[in-house]
Amino acid sequence: MVVERRCHKPSSLSLNRDRQRHPVFSYPAGSKFVAQELQGRCYHPLTQTGRGAALRHHTHAPEFASSRSLGRGWAGLLLFLVSMLVGSACRAEQPFPLFGPAAQEPSLTTYKAAPGEQAPQSYAELNAWLAQRTQVPQVSMLGGSFWLVSPFSPTQRDSDWVVAFDNTYYGHAHIVVLGDDGLHQTFDTGSDLGTSDVPRGAAAVTLAPGHHYAVIIHVTSTFFTAMPRIDVQTRTQFRKRRINESALMLGSLGVLFGLGVFILFVGLWIRDRSYTLYGCQALILVLGWGFFFDLPQTWLGISTGPINFTQWFILLPVVHARFTIRFLDLWRHAPQMARVGHGIVAASIIALPFSLFFPSLAFLIATFAVSIIVFYSACMGWWALVRGVRRARFFTLAYMAVVIPGMIILPVNFGLVPSAVDNADLLTLMGNSCEAMLLAFALADHVKLVEDGRERFRRGMQEAIAKASIDALTGLGNRLAFNVMIEEITRRENSDPAQGTWQIAMIDLDGLKLVNDSQGHERGDELLQKVGEGLARLGDLIRAFRLGGDEFAVIAYGDELSQQRLARSLAELDKSLCESDFLGAGVSYGICSAPVDQRRFSNADFAELVREADRSMYAHKSRRRMERVAEQPLPEVGSGD
Numbered sequence: 001m002v003v004e005r006r007c008h009k010p011s012s013l014s015l016n017r018d019r020q021r022h023p024v025f026s027y028p029a030g031s032k033f034v035a036q037e038l039q040g041r042c043y044h045p046l047t048q049t050g051r052g053a054a055l056r057h058h059t060h061a062p063e064f065a066s067s068r069s070l071g072r073g074w075a076g077l078l079l080f081l082v083s084m085l086v087g088s089a090c091r092a093e094q095p096f097p098l099f100g101p102a103a104q105e106p107s108l109t110t111y112k113a114a115p116g117e118q119a120p121q122s123y124a125e126l127n128a129w130l131a132q133r134t135q136v137p138q139v140s141m142l143g144g145s146f147w148l149v150s151p152f153s154p155t156q157r158d159s160d161w162v163v164a165f166d167n168t169y170y171g172h173a174h175i176v177v178l179g180d181d182g183l184h185q186t187f188d189t190g191s192d193l194g195t196s197d198v199p200r201g202a203a204a205v206t207l208a209p210g211h212h213y214a215v216i217i218h219v220t221s222t223f224f225t226a227m228p229r230i231d232v233q234t235r236t237q238f239r240k241r242r243i244n245e246s247a248l249m250l251g252s253l254g255v256l257f258g259l260g261v262f263i264l265f266v267g268l269w270i271r272d273r274s275y276t277l278y279g280c281q282a283l284i285l286v287l288g289w290g291f292f293f294d295l296p297q298t299w300l301g302i303s304t305g306p307i308n309f310t311q312w313f314i315l316l317p318v319v320h321a322r323f324t325i326r327f328l329d330l331w332r333h334a335p336q337m338a339r340v341g342h343g344i345v346a347a348s349i350i351a352l353p354f355s356l357f358f359p360s361l362a363f364l365i366a367t368f369a370v371s372i373i374v375f376y377s378a379c380m381g382w383w384a385l386v387r388g389v390r391r392a393r394f395f396t397l398a399y400m401a402v403v404i405p406g407m408i409i410l411p412v413n414f415g416l417v418p419s420a421v422d423n424a425d426l427l428t429l430m431g432n433s434c435e436a437m438l439l440a441f442a443l444a445d446h447v448k449l450v451e452d453g454r455e456r457f458r459r460g461m462q463e464a465i466a467k468a469s470i471d472a473l474t475g476l477g478n479r480l481a482f483n484v485m486i487e488e489i490t491r492r493e494n495s496d497p498a499q500g501t502w503q504i505a506m507i508d509l510d511g512l513k514l515v516n517d518s519q520g521h522e523r524g525d526e527l528l529q530k531v532g533e534g535l536a537r538l539g540d541l542i543r544a545f546r547l548g549g550d551e552f553a554v555i556a557y558g559d560e561l562s563q564q565r566l567a568r569s570l571a572e573l574d575k576s577l578c579e580s581d582f583l584g585a586g587v588s589y590g591i592c593s594a595p596v597d598q599r600r601f602s603n604a605d606f607a608e609l610v611r612e613a614d615r616s617m618y619a620h621k622s623r624r625r626m627e628r629v630a631e632q633p634l635p636e637v638g639s640g641d
């Protein structure tokens with residue numbers, strides 16, 4: 001039974017074009033549905049053989065405990081790296097000239113300095129002057145006033161030399177260079193004065209080969225960051241070295257600053273606290289190192305008063321600990337450790353004013369604060385890495401970049417072992433830049449992991465929807481799939497109206513109850529499957545659904561001829577069922593079609609089509625019933641007894 005509902009004249013567009021416009025039909029009809037795209041609200045059905053098929057092999061893998069063996073591999077590699085580097089640094093007999101030609105490092109004797117004491121005026125007075133001094137083993141890390149004396153003789157036949165007083169932060173140094181050739185040269189340097197060279201504390205002197213000289217330094221500082229050192233180098237060598245050091249210092253600061261600003265901006269933009277904390281952390285490091293190298297005074301002429309680099313480093317754990325907690329999600333995975341992190345934050349906040357009131361302790365507090373936070377973050381990263389947390393890979397690597405120089409430098413700073421490198425501060429700054437870069441990688445890696453997780457979730461949802469859209473018995477789409485397809489068609493037609501004819505057939509299976517009751521439910525299921533198979537074979541541009549029970553529907557697209565073909569196919573299916581051994585089986589159906597020609601289709605239009613097809617199907621069914629009744633032999637008339 002075919003009921004036609006014409007809207008406009010039918011189209012004559014080619015099938016290929018129609019297929020392009022309606023890719024939903026370009027897969028074999030009757031196969032299972034896979035929802036391909038769940039982008040917010042809209043998704044469209046595809047079949048098993050389409051793109052959706054590739055999705056089936058995807059598995060869900062939670063990030064935690066996903067790759068423990070991989071994590072242990074990384075951890076082992078890092079441990080090996082650290083032990084190699086620290087071991088070779090400790091074996092070094094002389095400081096390794098990392099940043100340029102090695103300098104002469106004449107030995108340095110330290111004496112206590114008293115107020116009002118003057119340096120000797122000539123080399124000849126030196127011995128008598130030294131006899132009046134009280135020698136001490138080394139400068140106190142908590143600051144004070146000291147005399148540092150270092151005799152030396154130039155080892156090269158060169159007259160242009162540079163004497164540099166470095167390896168430590170100091171407030172004010174008055175440096176006197178005396179020689180047995182009558183040389184008497186003085187210069188003042190130090191953070192309190194606003195030095196003009198970066199890094200601080202170098203002066204050019206003219207030395208005659210074969211003569212003896214001495215550097216006498218009167219240094220006063222609230223604290224020292226390491227044991228002071230005097231470097232004597234020819235000017236050419238010194239220039240090379242200073243260019244290298246300055247370039248590396250500025251490069252490292254530039255990396256920190258660039259990463260800090262960029263990631264802070266990204267964090268504020270996407271409102272992600274990890275990024276914001278990371279950006280702040282990098283910028284605090286820039287300020288800390290900038291103050292360490294006296295850049296505000298040297299470049300900007302700003303006097304920083306009681307504020308020095310230490311306050312920035314004490315502030316660092318406040319953001320650093322929170323970044324670690326957030327990035328590794330410690331509140332969820334290790335709440336005790338997250339509490340420890342918050343303890344570090346609180347301790348740093350308390351220590352900040354303390355460092356201003358007790359300036360000589362400021363560096364020790366800063367060293368302690370930085371060591372604790374680096375140790376905490378490295379341990380947390382390590383802990384997470386061993387548990388297979390993928391995002392901890394670059395994170396742990398980043399902390400190795402500061403732990404390695406830290407392990408080499410800290411014992412040197414406290415005078416416990418001889419210096420292994422010639423500019424420990426710069427090495428630490430470079431370690432910080434590497435750390436910042438690796439943490440930026442860690443954030444990028446994290447973004448990728450989040451994106452992967454989102455993709456897995458999306459695919460999981462697609463699979464779930466696909467499963468929920470399939471009728472398990474027949475493999476046809478179910479009522480959900482039917483509704484989705486109608487929505488999809490209306491959406492497509494509205495955005496890109498086509499020319500053609502939409503046909504909907506409503507089909508009801510006859511005799512299922514009889515088969516169930518007389519031949520058993522299994523035979524009833526077989527009958528349903530047979531109908532499903534028959535409908536699935538109807539044609540390329542036809543999709544069949546089992547709406548529930550013994551109700552089926554077909555949506556087809558084509559021209560008038562295809563509509564007639566659909567009616568013929570359903571009639572053949574009915575015939576084959578009637579001739580089968582399923583008792584009283586057959587199909588009743590009604591087809592309704594709506595030609596479209598640049599016409600907007602709504603859900604209501606389709607609902608109307610479905611209703612009309614339904615009405616026509618019931619008409620067909622009742623007519624078949626009447627026919628059957630008519631075919632039955634009339635009951636015999638009583639014999640009249």
Ligand SMILES: Nc1nc2c(ncn2[C@@H]2O[C@H](COP(=O)(O)OP(=O)(O)OP(=O)(O)O)[C@@H](O)[C@H]2O)c(=O)[nH]1
Nearest residue numbers: 508509510511512513514516521522524525549550
């Ligand atoms: N075997 C089987 N039976 C089902 C299934 N779903 C529904 N049924 C049964 O199918 C029967 C449908 O009953 P009716 O609607 O009267 O079906 P019918 O015998 O074809 O009669 P008409 O549709 O009125 O022509 C009910 O007894 C249901 O319990 C199924 O998945 N498998």
